[in-house]
Amino acid sequence: MNKLLELKNVSFAYDRQTVVNRVNFSLHEGDYLAIVGENGSGKTTLLQGLLGLKTPSAGEIVRRETLNRLQVGYLPQQTPLQRDFPATVREVVLSGRLNRHGFVSFYSREDRKASALAMERLSVDGLANRSYRELSGGQRQRVLLARALAASNGLLLLDEPTAGLDPIVAHEFYRLVRAINRDDCATVIMVSHDIHCVMHDATHVLHLGRSQLFFGTTEDYLKSVVAASYLSHGETVSHEPACEGGIDADGTPTCGCGVSAPLEETPESDKGGRFSADDPDGHRHSRGGRCSANGEKERG
Numbered sequence: 550m551n552k553l554l555e556l557k558n559v560s561f562a563y564d565r566q567t568v569v570n571r572v573n574f575s576l577h578e579g580d581y582l583a584i585v586g587e588n589g590s591g592k593t594t595l596l597q598g599l600l601g602l603k604t605p606s607a608g609e610i611v612r613r614e615t616l617n618r619l620q621v622g623y624l625p626q627q628t629p630l631q632r633d634f635p636a637t638v639r640e641v642v643l644s645g646r647l648n649r650h651g652f653v654s655f656y657s658r659e660d661r662k663a664s665a666l667a668m669e670r671l672s673v674d675g676l677a678n679r680s681y682r683e684l685s686g687g688q689r690q691r692v693l694l695a696r697a698l699a700a701s702n703g704l705l706l707l708d709e710p711t712a713g714l715d716p717i718v719a720h721e722f723y724r725l726v727r728a729i730n731r732d733d734c735a736t737v738i739m740v741s742h743d744i745h746c747v748m749h750d751a752t753h754v755l756h757l758g759r760s761q762l763f764f765g766t767t768e769d770y771l772k773s774v775v776a777a778s779y780l781s782h783g784e785t786v787s788h789e790p791a792c793e794g795g796i797d798a799d800g801t802p803t804c805g806c807g808v809s810a811p812l813e814e815t816p817e818s819d820k821g822g823r824f825s826a827d828d829p830d831g832h833r834h835s836r837g838g839r840c841s842a843n844g845e846k847e848r849g
């Protein structure tokens with residue numbers, strides 16, 4: 550099993566005030582972890598810890614040797630300043646590679662190739678010369694996902710990536726992340742308040758309330774008392790069938806992402822993409838092969 554990282558009793562504090570207390574979980578290649586919890590429960594702080602931007606006040610984060618924290622793709626929460634960034638789409642995507650260079654700010658051929666591939670993967674290559682600040686909210690998030698993908702060697706950290714997007718655009722964003730997770734073997738950690746949407750795709754859930762209220766498979770989470778009290782109006786969300794991104798004639802997404810439309814049955818061929826979450830711990834195994842140590846798909 551390709552374990553990517555493990556947190557052992559990890560805590561974080563600001564000015565000696567603990568804001569994340571004793572978190573324990575491990576993540577394997579191909580997993581899709583949803584981090585949920587109320588505002589102020591420590592989700593962003595934990596992401597910063599995983600990025601190596603904040604040191605744990607207690608405990609230990611064990612990363613697989615090949616997981617270079619400077620090559621983790623990160624999509625941070627958006628601020629108005631970032632939205633006004635005066636650069637072209639190509640420059641924004643390329644800037645994701647800067648971490649690899651330290652203070653040397655020129656790009657190699659490899660950087661340009663990785664950025665071009667990421668733009669193509671997210672279908673923003675046609676926008677390459679456009680100014681980032683002139684894009685719509687949905688286009689900007691696609692570009693930032695391409696930036697994270699260009700930076701990443703297999704692990705993506707996404708902090709509230711659909712905040713402020715309308716439901717249809719958010720729905721499309723989830724579809725893209727799902728495809729990257731399932732088809733490209735990327736491991737995804739996503740903080741999201743869109744619990745109804747993210748639950749369809751996530752293999753695992755970490756529920757924070759400063760301390761760890763739950764970690765386990767999505768299936769087990771949805772049966773838990775913690776989830777029952779967190780999900781609004783006692784509504785239930787099923788892990789299957791997956792939210793496949795259909796849109797009704799009136800433009801409404803056909804799954805439960807922010808709307809109450811009934812879920813559609815998923816074609817067998819689409820279930821889990823190239824993976825099936827049939828491991829007892831819910832970790833994904835490729836059907837036609839498995840993800841290799843560097844995140845590429847091996848034929849089995």
Ligand code: ADP
Pocket residue numbers: 563568586587588589590591592593594595
């Ligand atoms: P979430 O992402 O779940 O909303 P955060 O990780 O942003 O939670 O914050 C967790 C707690 O840490 C909050 O009480 C917040 O006020 C506090 N906090 C966050 N950043 C800082 C900081 N830079 N300095 C002091 N306290 C902070």
